[in-house]
Amino acid sequence: MDGTWLQRNLRFLVKDVLVTAAFTALFFLSAPKWGEAQVPSYRAVDATGYALLAAIAAGMLVRRWLPLYVLGAQSLLVGAILGAGYPHGPYLLAVAVTGLTVGRTSQRRVAASGAACATVLIAAGELASFFRGYARGGWDLSVGLGAALLFGVVPVVGGALIGEHRAWRAKAEEETTRRRVDDERLRMAREVHDVVGHSLSIISLQAGVALHVLDRRPEQAQISLEAIRRTAIDALDELRATLALTRAGQSMRRSVSPEPVPPEPARLEPAPAAPLSPPTPPVPPPPTAPAERTAGWTADRTVDRTPLTGLGRLPSLLAEVQLCGIPVEAVTSGPVDTLPANVDLAAYRIVQESLTNVLRHAATSRVTIEVTVSASAVSIAVADAPDPPAAQPVVSPGHGLTGLRERAEELGGRLTAGPCAGGGWRVHAELPINRAQPVGGPSRGGGGGGKR
Template sequence: MGDITALVAAAAVVIGGSNGAAQDQVPPAHALDAPAFVLLTLLAGTVLLRRRAPLVMLLATSLLLGLFFAAGYPHGPAVVPLVVAALSVGLRHDRGTSWRAVLVANVVLLAGSAVGHARGYATGGWGLVFGMVGGIALCSVPALVGALIRLNRFAAAQAAQEATRRRIEQERLRMAREVHDVVGHSLSVISLQAAVALHVLDRRPEQAQVALEAIRRTSVDALGELRSTLTLTHAGRQATP
């Protein structure tokens, strides 16, 4: 559904908008004819590649626009798919790949503009210069914007992962302190009761028995708490990304 919507919108902008642009630029630009509308239709269709193959989309749009410019057709909304392609390349590919693709696209666009100028479809030398500079900007700026967005997303994802890692480490430290407190307190009680049992063992064996029973209960309770804490620690370790 998204691709169909994008295709319809691209066709409306590229084909419909180019008719309006032609009214202001003809002459000296070449009037739109059947081959022009074929190129415009193909340009609109390239939006279907923006997610699956942005590099192919950028190559296709630059070639189609190069032919469009070389034929002398008026500039206008026909460049929209190029902007979308350059932005998609910047979003999905590393900097080196993006700029190599943009360089190739710019060369194709400049060649098409030069051919159109040589055939007389331009408003003079400055028209060619402005057209070439505009073509380079339309391809390079969206790619740069896409690259910046991609880097920002990557940095945000890294920050989120780091925050999650810190939370997990803090939870582990908290659990370790709990283990220390449980074991330390229990060992203190056991040591005290053992000292009492040794002290009264010969004179009052019944008190020694009470102390030993307290040692047993403390040991069982401590082991239970330690087991629960270690279970939580193990679960937190498994949840670590």
């Protein structure tokens, strides 16, 4: 017996020692009174009887490791006690406890064999006691044989049922854990798809603009390159926040931390944009040195961060799309600032992915966004008008729309997407609001309604 085995089984050893001591004390203290409540023909417990009782109690020490052998040995000793003429006593409880262990830890066929063996040995002792004259009358024999069945079969069957229930519960817990892991992977895949897909679409379009005007309008190329840099920083910021929450095992539904949210990287403010011509943004701040940026990111990893994404970042999202030459008009109504964190995140992702699809697939003259918050639900509608009208091909939905439908269904809502009657594409979602969820999302600069 090495030290590792002892450490692993010390708790069971201590428990079994206490159980053995309890049974020994019970047997020895109650043995002198067993014959008082039974027929006087039974034999008084003497030294031989106490030795047999001690052997039965000693079997409790190893019943976890050799349950079938202990059950057979204890049943044999009980049969010997009964056959020797000693009265019935609580030693049958020791057989019952061992029978529970056999039924719980052994296969059905092995447990059935153990139950049959125990019943036969105890019944043999009852018959020997009857034929030797210690048990008088058929009533005593019937009671003894009933006790053999009761203590030989019922505990094993009960232990088998307990074992099957534990196995079923362990399997159910394993399935639940596997489903949670799969759900978490799906959630992570959706988050990465939405963040990376949108950012790469913006970067691709801005890079095309920069290449097109690099020789003729270098100042416009610089604007596009700066937009690419800030889009990449924003994407990295969102990915770090998402991965930090995953590592910490936190939920997207938690409330916003009372600590102030770290300042976001500089973004372009939304401004009206003419079709096919990006607006001139304000002068960008000087780029952050790589060492300073790295130090900031390192500090961010030590902060317990909540998702920075929500409808409060809608103006920045609109500015990114407008810089690509697509006019966007957004109208919100209702208390947008009071949305729960999970609903706020889902609503923002629906708008973001819808705009990403516009950038990827549509020859669009304008995009309209409507967000309406009521007491029980939030409605999101994103529609684009083709340029020229009715010339836009219908694009089959990809993984992005599938992920958005899954987001809406997880919240108990629904999402529809399809072509409009006059051309273009429309995405509409209804998300129920559970006010028991904490309010989340980034800090907002304005009220809950109006045009953005």
